[in-house]
Amino acid sequence: xxxxxxxxxxxxxxxxxxxxxxxxxxxxxxxxRTLNFGQGSLLMVGAVATVALLGAGVPAVAAVALAIAxxxxxxxxxxxVAIRPLLKSGDSMGWVVSTLGFGLFLQGFVAKFYGxxxxxxPSLIFTSLDFVDVFGIQVSAQxxxxxxxSVALMVAMEIFLLRSAWGRAVRAVSHDADVAAxxxxxxxxxxxxxxxxxxxxxxxxxxxxxxITGTVDPQFGFNLMVLGFVAAVFGGMGSIxxxxxxxxxxxxxxxxxxxFISTAFGDAVAFAILMAVLAIRPQGxxxxxxxxKV
Amino acid sequence: MLEVTGLVVRxxxxxxxxDCDLTFDTGTITAILGANGAGKSSLMKAISGLVxxxxxxxxxxxxxxxxxxxxxxxxxxxxxxxxGRRLFHSMSVDENLRVAWEFRHRGxxxxxxxxxxxxxxxxxxxxxKTPAGLxxxxxxxxxxxxxxxxxxxRYLLLDEPSLGLAPVIVQQIFAAISAxxxxxxxxxxxxxxxxxxxxxxxxxxxxxxxxxxxxxGAASALAVDASLSAAYLGG
Ligand SMILES: Nc1ncnc2c1ncn2[C@@H]1O[C@H](COP(=O)(O)OP(=O)(O)OP(=O)(O)O)[C@@H](O)[C@H]1O
Ligand SMILES: [Mg+2]
Numbered sequence: 001x002x003x004x005x006x007x008x009x010x011x012x013x014x015x016x017x018x019x020x021x022x023x024x025x026x027x028x029x030x031x032x033r034t035l036n037f038g039q040g041s042l043l044m045v046g047a048v049a050t051v052a053l054l055g056a057g058v059p060a061v062a063a064v065a066l067a068i069a070x071x072x073x074x075x076x077x078x079x080x081v082a083i084r085p086l087l088k089s090g091d092s093m094g095w096v097v098s099t100l101g102f103g104l105f106l107q108g109f110v111a112k113f114y115g116x117x118x119x120x121x122p123s124l125i126f127t128s129l130d131f132v133d134v135f136g137i138q139v140s141a142q143x144x145x146x147x148x149x150s151v152a153l154m155v156a157m158e159i160f161l162l163r164s165a166w167g168r169a170v171r172a173v174s175h176d177a178d179v180a181a182x183x184x185x186x187x188x189x190x191x192x193x194x195x196x197x198x199x200x201x202x203x204x205x206x207x208x209x210x211x212i213t214g215t216v217d218p219q220f221g222f223n224l225m226v227l228g229f230v231a232a233v234f235g236g237m238g239s240i241x242x243x244x245x246x247x248x249x250x251x252x253x254x255x256x257x258x259x260f261i262s263t264a265f266g267d268a269v270a271f272a273i274l275m276a277v278l279a280i281r282p283q284g285x286x287x288x289x290x291x292x293k294v
Numbered sequence: 295m296l297e298v299t300g301l302v303v304r305x306x307x308x309x310x311x312x313d314c315d316l317t318f319d320t321g322t323i324t325a326i327l328g329a330n331g332a333g334k335s336s337l338m339k340a341i342s343g344l345v346x347x348x349x350x351x352x353x354x355x356x357x358x359x360x361x362x363x364x365x366x367x368x369x370x371x372x373x374x375x376x377x378g379r380r381l382f383h384s385m386s387v388d389e390n391l392r393v394a395w396e397f398r399h400r401g402x403x404x405x406x407x408x409x410x411x412x413x414x415x416x417x418x419x420x421x422x423k424t425p426a427g428l429x430x431x432x433x434x435x436x437x438x439x440x441x442x443x444x445x446x447x448r449y450l451l452l453d454e455p456s457l458g459l460a461p462v463i464v465q466q467i468f469a470a471i472s473a474x475x476x477x478x479x480x481x482x483x484x485x486x487x488x489x490x491x492x493x494x495x496x497x498x499x500x501x502x503x504x505x506x507x508x509x510x511g512a513a514s515a516l517a518v519d520a521s522l523s524a525a526y527l528g529g
Contacts, residue, residue, distance in 0.1 A: 165396045168385075172393050175382045178344055182376070183441070184368035184398030 005137050007259040008252050013143035015251020016150035017208050021228025022235065022243040023157060024201035028079075029237060030174035031194040032087065034095045038078045038103035039202050040225030044218060046071045046203030047210035048110055051119055060124050068203035075199025076192055078102050103222075111218040118215035124207075128214065146208045151244070153204065157197075158240045170194060223267065227254075230274045236283055249273070295320050296341070296449055296481060301350035303336045303505075310336035312505040313350070318449075318483055323475050325492035325513060326485040327522075328502035334485040335377055337502070338451045341483070342374035343367045354449065369398040371448035375438045375455065377485075383427030387418055387437055390426050394441035411440040414470060432463035439470060450474065450482045456491060468495050493517040 021043065028036050046067045053063035082098035123142075130141035161167040172180040173190045181187045202221075209224060210216045231250050235242025250270050258266035296318040303311035311333045318324050326334045339345040341352055343364035351360045359367055368374075382390050391408050399407065412419040415436040421429060426437055435455060442450060452471065456464045472495050474480050486492035493499060493513045501509035501522065509516065516522055 168389065168393050169397070171385065172382055175384065176380055178364075178376065179380050179382070180393075181344065181364040182342060182368055182374045183394045184365050184445075185393070186363075186365050186397075188363075 002137060003259070004256070006139075007255045009134075009137065009139055010143055011252030011255035012248050013147040013251070014209070014212065014255070015231070015248035016147045016154075016244065017205050017212075017247070018224070018227045018231040018250055019235075019244040019247030020150045020153060020201055020205040020208075021224055022232035022247055023154060023240060024198040024205070025225070025228055026232050026237055026240075026243060027170070027194045027198045027201070028075075029232075031170060031191045032079075032083060034083055034087070034099070035229070036075075036078060036083070036198065037096065037100040037225070038082065038106070039075075039198070039228070040221035040223075041103035041106035042071045042074055042078075042199055042202040043206035043209070043221035043224050044110065044216060045074060045106055046206030047121060047216040047220060048114065048119070048218075050207050050210070051121055051216065054122060064124065064207055067207065068200050071203030071206070072196045072199035074106070075195040075202070078199075079192065079195040107218045114218070116218050118217040121210040121214055121216050124211055142212055146212060149204070149208065153201070154240055154244055161240070166190070166193065227267075227270060230270060234274060234277055295355060296483075297351075297353045298337075298341065299351050299353075301337070301340055301352070302348040303333070303340050303345055304348040305345075310505055311340065314502075314505070314507050316500055316507065316510075318481050319497075320481050321475065321479040322497040323471070323482040323484060323495055325489075325496035325499040326483060326502060327489050327492060327499055327516075328485075330487075331504075332502040333505040334502055335453055336505075338374060338453055338483065338485060342372055342451055344374070365397070371445075372451065373442040373445075373447035373449065374451040375442045375453060377453035377457065379431065379434050379438065379458075381426050381434060381438050381441065384425055386423050386425055387429070388422045390437055390441055391444055395444045398445050400445070407444050411444050414443070414473075415440060432459050432466075435459060435463070435467060439467065443474060446478060446480075448481060450480050452482065452484045454485055454487060456486065456488060464491070471495055489522065490517065
């Protein structure tokens with residue numbers, strides 16, 4: 001029982017990180033109706049840049065902050081070179097290729113300097129040996145920190161979207177960019193804002209997951225991005241609560257399957273669940289149809 | 295005064311508006327008439343900045359705004375209610391108004407501005423928290439008008455506001471349009487399929503055909519011109 005609970009808890013924690021990745025993907029999907037397949041590499045960049053800066057003697061807080069800022073800035077570049085030019089020509093799906101290309105470029109760039117081997121990611125606040133007692137189960141402090149931070153960020157994001165002028169502007173652009181522009185909303189600036197936020201979220205998620213896994217390599221982000229994508233679709237692509245529930249369900253399923261069957265089986269279970277959910281509810285569990293108006 | 299000179303709008307190889315000259319005098323209502331595909335919506339979108347002008351200039355009160363983005367023109371006092379009843383369905387009535395207000399207001403607070411709008415359409419006041427997507431078509435059109443009016447624009451562009459609405463509601467909407475022009479001195483540009491309706495509130499009118507201005511004149515003169523509908527409006 002204890003083992004099951006521990007697995008489930010670990011699943012909740014990594015699932016909350018998937019939810020954060022899902023939220024980053026959703027944000028830019030809302031504002032541009034594109035999926036940024038380069039996001040995985042930004043997860044990796046966030047983690048690798050943290051390692052590099054720590055190695056250069058930068059204090060931990062500054063290193064993490066700079067790495068997150070770098071991920072945000074790179075996302076703006078991605079929008080500028082891999083998305084915006086391709087949206088000019090109407091119905092082009094070219095962004096699939098160009099965002100993927102952007103991601104692969106970053107992977108190659110990092111591999112050039114660090115090789116494609118795993119690099120150790122240092123413990124930032126807690127070590128993997130720190131445990132906290134929660135309702136009688138021993139819980140890793142690192143996992144707990146990930147859960148807390150993810151949930152806090154998602155709550156902050158939900159409040160931003162619902163209560164602030166720029167949050168409303170994001171929703172307005174998502175729903176109908178023409179009407180938003182006519183209301184005086186600077187649509188381009190809102191789009192760029194969504195990419196900065198998406199990049200920063202990717203940076204945060206990358207650092208958190210690397211902290212748990214303890215290593216990072218150039219391919220590090222790709223599977224994570226796919227899992228984040230699954231969480232987003234699972235949750236309905238339009239809602240933060242949906243992404244959170246989707247991410248957590250995915251994380252728990254993955255950990256339980258991994259713990260009781262085999263670690264390699266975790267991803268397979270995750271995708272089986274995705275397909276089952278989509279077959280039954282194509283709009284996802286929390287799909288708000290109007291958010292993803294076609 | 296709003297002046298359009300030599301305006302051309304192109305979508306790829308299609309010329310939707312061809313070398314149009316129009317002037318809209320301050321404080322008047324101008325009807326833009328024409329059959330389907332005549333270029334009415336394209337003309338209005340070029341004025342509000344949603345589509346670029348391939349040639350020509352657009353001036354408000356002498357200032358050339360042709361190169362400005364739509365959101366800048368909105369802040370200069372141009373409001374545009376698009377055809378097809380477009381509003382933010384998942385947002386409440388209040389939120390729709392707030393979005394319309396908060397990026398272009400000049401100082402005054404939202405409560406005052408929205409209260410003034412609800413005075414014009416009292417039936418909306420009781421639906422403030424309702425998602426706009428759940429309102430009736432007539433109520434949605436009132437929200438759209440309210441959103442377009444909430445920051446007291448100098449220019450109001452209305453693209454087929456009557457489309458798909460019951461006659462009673464259409465009357466209310468048109469009464470409101472007249473009142474806005476009379477009370478606030480707003481310059482209004484109104485496109486309509488139903489010529490008689492638009493001409494009953496307008497001061498002057500332009501008739502478009504295949505992107506060109508083919509008639510212009512006082513609304514009262516065009517209203518009694520029987521040849522108009524047969525020749526230009528497709529029956
Ligand atoms: N986004 C677009 N892309 C390509 N062609 C377009 C586009 N919008 C309009 N057109 C074309 O431009 C021409 C003018 O269209 P427009 O919508 O301005 O006419 P309209 O007078 O408003 O018609 P309606 O009364 O049907 O609303 C039409 O031939 C139309 O097919
Ligand atoms: Mg039209």
